[in-house]
Amino acid sequence: MTDSENKPVPVPPPSRTSLPSTTTKKEYDFFGVIQDYLDEAAAAANLELFVRTILSQPKNEIIVNFPVRMDNGEVKLFKGYRVQHNNLLGPFKGGIRFHPDVSLDDVKALAAMMTWKSALMRLPFGGGKGGIKFDPHSVTPHELQKITRRFTHALGMNIGPDYDIPAPDVGTNGQTMAWMMDTYSNMIGSYQKQSVKGVVTGKPVASGGTLGRAKATAQGMVFCLIEWAKEHNFQLEGKTMTVQGFGNVGSHTAVILARLGVSTIAVGDHTGYLFNPEGFNAHKLQDYVQHHGSIAGYPGGKPISREEFFATKADIFAPSALENQIKEAEARQLQCTVIVEGANGPTNPAGEKILEERGITILPDVLANSGGVTVSYYEWVQNKRSESWTEEEVDEKLERAMERAYREVSDYARNKKVSLRIAAYAIALSRIEAVYKEREIFP
Numbered sequence: 051m052t053d054s055e056n057k058p059v060p061v062p063p064p065s066r067t068s069l070p071s072t073t074t075k076k077e078y079d080f081f082g083v084i085q086d087y088l089d090e091a092a093a094a095a096n097l098e099l100f101v102r103t104i105l106s107q108p109k110n111e112i113i114v115n116f117p118v119r120m121d122n123g124e125v126k127l128f129k130g131y132r133v134q135h136n137n138l139l140g141p142f143k144g145g146i147r148f149h150p151d152v153s154l155d156d157v158k159a160l161a162a163m164m165t166w167k168s169a170l171m172r173l174p175f176g177g178g179k180g181g182i183k184f185d186p187h188s189v190t191p192h193e194l195q196k197i198t199r200r201f202t203h204a205l206g207m208n209i210g211p212d213y214d215i216p217a218p219d220v221g222t223n224g225q226t227m228a229w230m231m232d233t234y235s236n237m238i239g240s241y242q243k244q245s246v247k248g249v250v251t252g253k254p255v256a257s258g259g260t261l262g263r264a265k266a267t268a269q270g271m272v273f274c275l276i277e278w279a280k281e282h283n284f285q286l287e288g289k290t291m292t293v294q295g296f297g298n299v300g301s302h303t304a305v306i307l308a309r310l311g312v313s314t315i316a317v318g319d320h321t322g323y324l325f326n327p328e329g330f331n332a333h334k335l336q337d338y339v340q341h342h343g344s345i346a347g348y349p350g351g352k353p354i355s356r357e358e359f360f361a362t363k364a365d366i367f368a369p370s371a372l373e374n375q376i377k378e379a380e381a382r383q384l385q386c387t388v389i390v391e392g393a394n395g396p397t398n399p400a401g402e403k404i405l406e407e408r409g410i411t412i413l414p415d416v417l418a419n420s421g422g423v424t425v426s427y428y429e430w431v432q433n434k435r436s437e438s439w440t441e442e443e444v445d446e447k448l449e450r451a452m453e454r455a456y457r458e459v460s461d462y463a464r465n466k467k468v469s470l471r472i473a474a475y476a477i478a479l480s481r482i483e484a485v486y487k488e489r490e491i492f493p
């Protein structure tokens with residue numbers, strides 16, 4: 051094939067402005083960024099315009115306002131979202147975020163990314179995402195439970211084990227999923243009041259969760275990094291890493307990589323950043339965060355500024371907090387060889403351009419963090435079949451899935467001369483397109 055045959059065919063602009071946003075314009079247009087990647091990947095994959103048009107907006111955007119009586123007797127109104135982007139390949143699937151910055155447009159971006167992730171990983175799922183706009187750190191455990199249950203009740207039949215299956219994301223965890231499952235089961239579960247385990251994934255193991263889901267996103271990132279390292283003769287043992295966000299994804303990444311001889315020398319969360327040139331004891335720090343809620347006050351590191359954190363020389367950077375963290379300034383400061391995106395959308399396009407110019411590799415979110423939804427699928431299958439797989443079985447399956455996905459993305463990127471991110475999007479889009487075409491939805 052000649053280079054000119056490989057060139058993306060220009061296609062007309064998409065219909066992204068056809069539907070107005072229902073939220074006020076934010077400083078960072080996350081959904082717009084995801085649409086720009088969609089355009090770029092659509093051109094690389096020579097995607098039919100009708101497919102791109104369908105995928106440019108979510109199928110359903112659900113907004114619920116629901117009241118909760120707080121511990122002091124006051125009734126507060128909360129705003130929750132569930133965006134169902136696409137369900138061509140299977141039920142809508144994706145996490146639930148509790149965070150003060152949750153907005154409809156951001157949830158739309160995250161829901162679209164779930165559609166690409168599921169397709170890339172060959173899962174029989176589509177994409178969805180949800181959230182509630184509030185700070186889970188600012189309420190009591192009792193209030194948190196009531197907010198979760200009220201939200202689930204407000205969503206009602208908009209979720210379901212064969213329709214739309216939530217999972218944890220920022221600010222939520224296995225406990226949140228157990229409350230959601232219980233509320234849904236009580237609401238829907240027939241006269242026998244059966245547990246509808248498959249309505250959510252990421253549950254605690256005793257409540258029908260799978261072994262290996264808690265660490266799955268991090269484990270998938272590590273498998274992806276190992277594949278990249280093999281391809282580039284990059285010896286992981288003895289390398290250093292910095293991690294932004296020390297919750298589920300960030301802390302497990304540090305713990306798993308520590309076993310492979312990678313030392314985490316700087317970490318950060320919303321309370322600040324810490325540096326330890328000798329390397330943190332990732333296990334101890336994870337334990338500390340689980341008991342104290344953040345890294346603040348951890349005795350094993352020196353407080354540093356955000357700028358110092360980004361300028362810390364380390365071989366690997368694992369952004370594992372929120373979107374739009376690596377902008378132009380951070381991209382210039384970073385001194386790593388490879389970035390493994392645990393967070394969704396941590397690098398903005400301006401930052402990405404600079405990183406590319408500087409020769410820093412990005413293992414993109416839709417590939418690198420797809421271990422979470424992949425193991426969620428394993429959990430859903432176990433729930434359907436009333437099975438319990440061992441952690442080894444789960445890890446082995448995940449390893450094979452990540453190896454295959456990495457190979458496909460890396461080969462595509464090389465052949466088509468596009469970034470790993472655009473390659474991952476393009477592969478996903480082509481799979482979705484093939485199904486739309488086979489089903490001949492516009493006869």
Ligand SMILES: NC(=O)C1=CN([C@@H]2O[C@H](COP(=O)(O)OP(=O)(O)OC[C@H]3O[C@@H](n4cnc5c(N)ncnc54)[C@H](OP(=O)(O)O)[C@@H]3O)[C@@H](O)[C@H]2O)C=CC1
Nearest residue numbers: 219220221295296297298299319320371392393394419422
């Ligand atoms: N959980 C999963 O299975 C998956 C998660 N992801 C993505 O990974 C990322 C992290 O998710 P997860 O680990 O589950 O969430 P958690 O809530 O467990 O952890 C989030 C971490 O990010 C930190 N953080 C929040 N805001 C900031 C900020 N402004 N600056 C620095 N740190 C901040 C939090 O700090 P603090 O606790 O102090 O607020 C916390 O340490 C998200 O982008 C999510 O979408 C992707 C795939 C799957």
Ligand SMILES: O=C(O)CCC(=O)C(=O)O
Nearest residue numbers: 144145217219422423426
């Ligand atoms: O496990 C899941 O279903 C969703 C994980 C998720 O929200 C994500 O990959 O961003």
